[in-house]
Amino acid sequence: MQPKVITLKVNGRRHAVALMPNVTLLYALRDLGYTDVKNGCEKGDCGACAVLLDGKPVNSCLVLAWQADGAEIVTNAGLGTLDHPHPLQTAFADTGAVQCGYCTPGIIISAKALLDTNPHPSDKEIREALSGNLCRCTGYDHIIEAVRRVSESASQRTHPPTRSLTRFLADSLTHWRCKHEVQG
Amino acid sequence: MKYKAKPLLPVTLPELRVVGKPLRRVDALGKAVGATLYAGDFTMPNMLHGKVFRSSVPHARIARLDVSKAQALPGVVCVLTALDLPGGTLATDMPGQTGQQRRAGSDAQVLAREVVRFVGEPIALVAAETLDIAETALGLIEVEYERLPGVFDPLEALKPGAPVLHAPDNVVASWQIRKGDVDLGMAVADLIVENTYRAPFVDHAYLEPEAGLAWVDDRGTINIRVCTQVVEHFRSIAQAVGVPQNQIHILGTMVGGGFGGKEDITVEIFLALLAKHTHRPVRLAYTREESFIAHSKRHPFIITHRTGVKNDGRITAAEIEMVADSGAYPYLSPYVLLYAVVTAPGPYRMENLKVDGKAVATNNPFTSAFRGFGAPQACFAYEQQMDAIAAVLNMDPLEFRSINYMQTGDRNATNQPITSAIWLEETASRALEALGEKTPPSALPAALRAGGRDAIKVGRGFASYMQSYGRITWFHDTSQAWVGMEMDGAAVIRSGIPDLGAGQINSVCQIASEVLGVPLDRITIYSTDSALTPLAGTSTATRQLYMSGNAVLKAAGEVRKVLLERARRHFEEDLEDLDLADGRVFVKSDPEKGMPLSELVALCAAEGLPLANLALFTAPFTARLDPDNLQGPIFPDFTFGAQAVEVAVDTETGEITLLKSAACHDVGRAINPTAVAGQIQGGSAQGLGYALMEEVQVEDGVIQTPSLAEYLIPTTMDIPATQAIILESGSGVGPFGAKGIGEPALTPAAPAVANAVADALGVRIYELPLTPERVLAALDRARQAGIFSIIWGERAWHFRKVPGT
Numbered sequence: 001m002q003p004k005v006i007t008l009k010v011n012g013r014r015h016a017v018a019l020m021p022n023v024t025l026l027y028a029l030r031d032l033g034y035t036d037v038k039n040g041c042e043k044g045d046c047g048a049c050a051v052l053l054d055g056k057p058v059n060s061c062l063v064l065a066w067q068a069d070g071a072e073i074v075t076n077a078g079l080g081t082l083d084h085p086h087p088l089q090t091a092f093a094d095t096g097a098v099q100c101g102y103c104t105p106g107i108i109i110s111a112k113a114l115l116d117t118n119p120h121p122s123d124k125e126i127r128e129a130l131s132g133n134l135c136r137c138t139g140y141d142h143i144i145e146a147v148r149r150v151s152e153s154a155s156q157r158t159h160p161p162t163r164s165l166t167r168f169l170a171d172s173l174t175h176w177r178c179k180h181e182v183q184g
Numbered sequence: 185m186k187y188k189a190k191p192l193l194p195v196t197l198p199e200l201r202v203v204g205k206p207l208r209r210v211d212a213l214g215k216a217v218g219a220t221l222y223a224g225d226f227t228m229p230n231m232l233h234g235k236v237f238r239s240s241v242p243h244a245r246i247a248r249l250d251v252s253k254a255q256a257l258p259g260v261v262c263v264l265t266a267l268d269l270p271g272g273t274l275a276t277d278m279p280g281q282t283g284q285q286r287r288a289g290s291d292a293q294v295l296a297r298e299v300v301r302f303v304g305e306p307i308a309l310v311a312a313e314t315l316d317i318a319e320t321a322l323g324l325i326e327v328e329y330e331r332l333p334g335v336f337d338p339l340e341a342l343k344p345g346a347p348v349l350h351a352p353d354n355v356v357a358s359w360q361i362r363k364g365d366v367d368l369g370m371a372v373a374d375l376i377v378e379n380t381y382r383a384p385f386v387d388h389a390y391l392e393p394e395a396g397l398a399w400v401d402d403r404g405t406i407n408i409r410v411c412t413q414v415v416e417h418f419r420s421i422a423q424a425v426g427v428p429q430n431q432i433h434i435l436g437t438m439v440g441g442g443f444g445g446k447e448d449i450t451v452e453i454f455l456a457l458l459a460k461h462t463h464r465p466v467r468l469a470y471t472r473e474e475s476f477i478a479h480s481k482r483h484p485f486i487i488t489h490r491t492g493v494k495n496d497g498r499i500t501a502a503e504i505e506m507v508a509d510s511g512a513y514p515y516l517s518p519y520v521l522l523y524a525v526v527t528a529p530g531p532y533r534m535e536n537l538k539v540d541g542k543a544v545a546t547n548n549p550f551t552s553a554f555r556g557f558g559a560p561q562a563c564f565a566y567e568q569q570m571d572a573i574a575a576v577l578n579m580d581p582l583e584f585r586s587i588n589y590m591q592t593g594d595r596n597a598t599n600q601p602i603t604s605a606i607w608l609e610e611t612a613s614r615a616l617e618a619l620g621e622k623t624p625p626s627a628l629p630a631a632l633r634a635g636g637r638d639a640i641k642v643g644r645g646f647a648s649y650m651q652s653y654g655r656i657t658w659f660h661d662t663s664q665a666w667v668g669m670e671m672d673g674a675a676v677i678r679s680g681i682p683d684l685g686a687g688q689i690n691s692v693c694q695i696a697s698e699v700l701g702v703p704l705d706r707i708t709i710y711s712t713d714s715a716l717t718p719l720a721g722t723s724t725a726t727r728q729l730y731m732s733g734n735a736v737l738k739a740a741g742e743v744r745k746v747l748l749e750r751a752r753r754h755f756e757e758d759l760e761d762l763d764l765a766d767g768r769v770f771v772k773s774d775p776e777k778g779m780p781l782s783e784l785v786a787l788c789a790a791e792g793l794p795l796a797n798l799a800l801f802t803a804p805f806t807a808r809l810d811p812d813n814l815q816g817p818i819f820p821d822f823t824f825g826a827q828a829v830e831v832a833v834d835t836e837t838g839e840i841t842l843l844k845s846a847a848c849h850d851v852g853r854a855i856n857p858t859a860v861a862g863q864i865q866g867g868s869a870q871g872l873g874y875a876l877m878e879e880v881q882v883e884d885g886v887i888q889t890p891s892l893a894e895y896l897i898p899t900t901m902d903i904p905a906t907q908a909i910i911l912e913s914g915s916g917v918g919p920f921g922a923k924g925i926g927e928p929a930l931t932p933a934a935p936a937v938a939n940a941v942a943d944a945l946g947v948r949i950y951e952l953p954l955t956p957e958r959v960l961a962a963l964d965r966a967r968q969a970g971i972f973s974i975i976w977g978e979r980a981w982h983f984r985k986v987p988g989t
Contacts, residue, residue, distance in 0.1 A: 035221060036218025036219070038222075038391070038392070039393070039469075040391045040392070040393070040892075041472040041892050042471060043891055045472075045891060045893045076218040077219065080217050085213060085217050089213070089216040089217050090216070092212070093213040093215075093216045094212075096209070096858035100439060100441040101212075101438065101685060102390070102441060104215050104218075105218045126900075131899045132899075133899075134391060134892060134899065136870070136897060137441055137686075137866045138866045138869070139862075140869065141905045142861070
């Protein structure tokens with residue numbers, strides 16, 4: 001195995017990094033200091049490491065860094081800051097959608113991807129879009145309320161949406177559990 | 185039956201400005217924008233990577249351990265085994281507190297020396313230049329095991345001749361309640377109902393796996409940055425590492441979920457040892473799989489209830505046996521068992537009560553704290569038992585409970601007078617009422633209506649509970665907080681509170697804001713540091729709001745006194761006519777008259793008045809109870825509440841779908857109602873997961889489900905919204921009359937689901953989780969057993985008609 005120099009474009013910054021082929025995007029991003037991308041399982045089960053890759057949500061632990069060479073990557077921290085939070089980030093903070101906060105960056109990324117393609121989702125659509133993100137603290141109720149609050153307000157339109165592709169939610173993030181298999 | 189909310193006794197709560205308001209938590213925005221740093225996010229220059237080599241067998245003598253090849257691998261800086269340890273065992277008791285109960289000789293080993301007792305037991309530590317090298321080194325460690333017979337079932341472990349883990353036998357703790365005359369109570373009963381309930385191993389499955397970073401500083405102090413519920417572990421770490429207690433400094437981080445799983449020591453000692461031996465910073469972060477294998481589990485329990493009742497519904501006596509699987513080492517098992525034993529009969533008047541509890545060592549993964557600490561297992565049993573009895577008596581479950589519910593002023597199972605409101609029917613009736621009309625078949629979700637099948641049965645159930653908050657009162661629990669004013673009118677709190685995400689630090693900030701009149705966004709808190717913040721005790725036992733909330737209330741109150749006294753002299757007004765709010769001091773009868781706090785602080789500073797206070801809050805201290813009868817005061821207070829659910833059960837596939845959920849708890853006073861609702865909904869979700877899907881499957885000591893794809897926790901698609909109904913009796917012993925809600929929120933969910941399933945099917949399932957397989961098996965048994973069982977459950981009821989009645 002030989003390293004290759006690739007370009008990772010993250011939250012508007014460009015990084016040229018030499019990486020081995022087996023390094024996941026999760027590790028590459030965290031090593032570059034994007035610690036808001038959380039490591040929860042490294043198996044695509046929890047969604048804590050979700051980022052937008054060319055506008056579509058992916059679990060960065062399931063993407064090799066080489067596959068993201070040249071792509072536009074947006075992490076939750078790229079959506080807003082303490083001084084200028086994204087409306088989703090504000091809504092999450094205000095509705096009590098944030099408890100321990102470890103799942104939060106990944107969930108906000110999934111919510112962002114949803115609203116980019118479907119600005120006024122139903123509760124069921126919100127639940128489906130977030131079903132690949134595990135949260136152990138909130139029971140999801142306040143999270144769904146936060147996404148609904150943003151979808152009902154006009155403010156999301158003042159933030160330019162990141163580039164988004166169509167319906168990649170199901171195969172990239174949605175976490176089909178036994179339940180659904182049983183239902184067939 | 186339609187349920188109507190029982191009217192509440194009128195309660196007058198003081199009008200407050202900040203407390204009781206659904207404000208944005210002080211930690212929320214930083215987490216939302218991804219700015220909060222967690223333990224795994226820290227690195228240091230010159231840092232090494234640590235790894236742990238663990239036992240792959242459940243019980244064995246270590247015949248040979250050779251780390252020389254690992255040691256020789258280029259990039260490996262050190263490999264440590266038990267031979268490198270000064271002490272070797274890990275005191276796993278309540279850190280820094282007295283009144284402990286731990287059987288000698290059963291402490292966990294930091295690194296296994298001669299014998300391994302569970303799969304995953306640590307044997308050696310590696311520190312290397314890169315994570316890859318550290319992982320490679322693990323593969324070069326050679327170990328030969330001489331297998332010993334294992335025991336994996338607590339009932340087997342109790343039998344004579346079973347393999348013994350800790351001499352003289354496997355019983356690592358036992359407690360008994362003896363109250364009244366059970367024989368007499370059973371003799372006067374019209375009916376005796378006996379059932380056995382079982383609960384499995386459950387994992388905390390917090391999203392943040394254990395992680396930490398340690399370094400030795402320029403004065404030789406070992407600094408450990410770690411996600412922990414207990415910064416006071418520095419004492420046990422010092423003992424294990426062989427340094428004075430003031431040479432270990434825990435810098436706690438925001439915890440990415442704890443739920444009891446970060447209550448015991450996780451990575452701390454390993455980090456301290458590696459940093460001490462290498463003189464370099466060391467990072468150690470568990471993978472998800474290692475997290476599953478390395479940390480504690482919720483105790484499996486086998487609980488048998490034998491309850492005597494009169495035909496009119498009065499309970500005359502109860503005999504309860506509890507056996508808990510403590511796994512290979514006791515950790516907190518003695519206390520988990522104690523909590524379970526104390527709450528075993530539930531919130532019911534039981535004058536004649538006998539409870540026998542045992543925690544038993546096996547070669548299974550070790551068990552310890554998990555949100556509820558023994559109370560959820562107890563509730564799963566007693567609340568199913570209540571429904572089972574009501575069914576036999578042909579009474580409505582709430583009506584039956586109402587005959588037996590404890591009432592305000594009653595004493596609990598240990599004969600402790602309860603000083604706070606006991607709102608049981610109040611909470612249960614509201615949770616039931618909130619479910620609304622029963623879902624008709626036509627309104628079922630489309631997936632359930634597919635094909636027009638009539639296999640779907642809808643049922644409802646609920647469960648009540650009582651649960652302590654705050655530590656066992658013979659532990660002599662204390663918390664400290666420092667509160668001070670800054671010259672610009674802002675305020676600072678210093679208190680060692682670990683924040684697990686439940687809003688621990690926010691609550692005390694709202695309290696200080698209320699008392700000092702400093703707006704919430706002008707309050708800063710420094711917390712969870714064992715050396716730099718006054719020790720506040722552990723974020724466990726639903727104790728932080730009660731303990732540290734009271735400590736902050738006390739400290740802020742002292743500062744307030746100084747401020748108001750100085751203002752009284754300045755304005756020449758009565759103290760009673762002065763108040764602090766919105767960053768000002770003002771005259772209540774003439775609110776225009778006042779000044780910003782910054783000016784008032786300056787006036788105080790000019791006279792050298794104390795603008796800060798360090799307060800110590802002490803819980804009630806009581807004598808240790810006799811473990812053979814447990815009669816006397818044991819907890820500061822209790823929380824009461826209930827949850828109700830509606831389920832649809834597919835009798836063809838066995839699948840259970842949750843349709844509705846509502847929980848009602850008397851929280852005393854909600855410091856932040858949004859945070860309280862979050863606790864209730866989050867607790868409900870964990871409890872619903874416990875009910876339907878969560879089980880750490882263990883075969884011959886090996887965890888079969890070490891990932892989040894195998895160990896399933898609820899997703900957005902698995903659970904409905906839980907309507908949170910918050911009652912405020914104002915009667916708790918926390919600040920402003922608050923009770924604790926963190927742990928209790930989980931407790932009633934699983935028995936509520938079990939009762940709803942029994943309501944839907946007419947068949948009861950006695951074991952968690954309620955999987956499709958168990959549903960179908962129960963239906964099969966019921967069919968085989970005939971009509972008798974369809975009415976009363978598939979398991980044989982033990983009836984005894986008392987002679988002479």
